[in-house]
Amino acid sequence: MLTSQPLSLYSFPRAIVHIDGDAFFASCEQARNPSYKGKPLITGKERGIASSLSYEAKAMGVKRGMRLSEIKKLCPQIIILPSDYETYCLLSKRLFEIVRRYTNEVEEYSIDECFADLTGLRRPLRMNYTMMAERIQKDLAIELGFTFSVGLGPNKIIAKIGSKWKKPAGLTVIPAREIHLYLEKLPVEKVWGIGPQTTAYLNKNKVFTALDYARKNEEWIKKRLTRPFLEIWKELNGHFVLPLETKEKEDYASIQKVKTFTPPSRDPVYVFSQLSKNVENACMKARRYKLEAMRLYFFLKTQDFNYRGAEIKLSRSSAFPNEIIRIIRPLFHEVFDPALEYRATGVCLFKLKPQSSLQLDLFGEVLAVEKFRKIFESVDVIRNKYGKHTVCLGSSLLANKSSQHLNERGDLSERSKFLLPGETKRKRLGIPMFLGEVI
């Protein structure tokens, strides 16, 4: 088959854009402080690893997830900042709001990227799809102060290929009839949704590029792969299959709370208090969404990055930390090895279901649950008003009393170091600030 043959005869049966922040967190920092511009910079100091890196840092060979000590060796002049999620969230919301000026069909895919459906807007906005994408990109760059890469295609998969095609500040327009020109240059594992397992399998079957994949016939795909891969195949062929999820996330499949602490510890009481704090926070989040867990697992992470943990099945769903901690405690002592040093604990609540309506039982359990519910309703009110750690279980006290990190990783983000007149630690002005020196 000729590779020059298009996969589709149309241009934009649907017009989907994918908008992706260029080094989003690092860019948020560079945009508000001019002394950081053009310099290698990473965020993630509090985690001990690079979570976002500026393009200048990438050019120096720094990679995501690298440890700070390694990075400092590689690039001694690097600027290392603690993450300021408060600001990143404010700017993330602005990203979505700016895109919503053009269309209501926006999927907030993650903190720094979104999809938007522009189909049918050519006449009302009096411009073609490319112009719309350019306008959105320009608005974002001017109003937020840093760049985004944009892909325009007939569906989500193609739009995402477009936004990754040229970065930073790229705009790649892929009409359906030109898809093949891009796919022939794209290794199949770069397609969104195709993981290493599938790639290995496809490679064995002589499918190396995304175009090889798209050129297979439907029967071939159906026989060998599962449904999501058929959907990907259809989208690569220019069809619109994957809908945009424009509703805000209301339910969670699972709730996970993990926290690292430094220095690492061998003290079972201290490590347990860290775990207990995570359990309390996970339960609080579950109660906020009116959910209860049927199952959970907890884990301890050792200094050499090994995980040990246990899974627990509850006899009745719960979002009360005191109940859960009572069940975890004996298992914790089985898992905990005093010969090892620990650096993090975590808990994951899953099999979540809506808060149950109570049924009378033989053992008076209902009364106990009702009592807990009242107690934790009050706890939630107090915590919402005065801060997360104002009321806690005795078992979490040790973790709440000490700072999470006793070395430089305990550094606060610049914005959280000061309060404007009238601000409190829990309540700040919802407008991001320009930082750095003002002359």
Place this chain on the structure above:
Amino acid sequence: MEKHSRAIVDFYRNTKRMPSYQEIMKLTGFKSKNAVFKLINKLVSAGLIEKDSTGKIAPKRIFGEIKILGVVEAGFPSPAEEELLDTMSLDEYLISNKEATFILQVSGNSMIDAGIMPKDLVLVERTNEAKPGDIVIAEVDGKWTMKYLRQKGNQMYLEPANKKYTPIYPKEELKISAVVKAVIRKY
């Protein structure tokens, strides 16, 4: 038409959404969607509602309409209500483009003759449309600076509002990030 538009307005008041064509048929007693279509076109040209790209209708001057109907039906509207409609929050008053607005805390007194003091908070809007005469936030040697933007011939420069400071003439490109829209000082 007035009777029909009133029915639509009432529907909007009760349900907080505009009715579909089907629902308008019920409200008006029309027998066909074509009649509804014609009614909608009339209301659109009267400026009461508007149509989006999919042909669905959205309210436009519908609240104005409610007020007039209020006069007809229920005598004088309460003056308090009238005034409520015309107030804005302090946020709206100070901020015009919410997504582009940032805060900067002033330090130094180079703008003191413009009434901007150290520690004041200024609301600034990121834009690439700064005009001479605006107070702007510019980037100079990796620092923020707030000055008047001035123009002499083709040359743009930054002028402080304090005689003790000298104007800044950019050697290369003048990097203007934002325009000052308001000053906040809390006592």
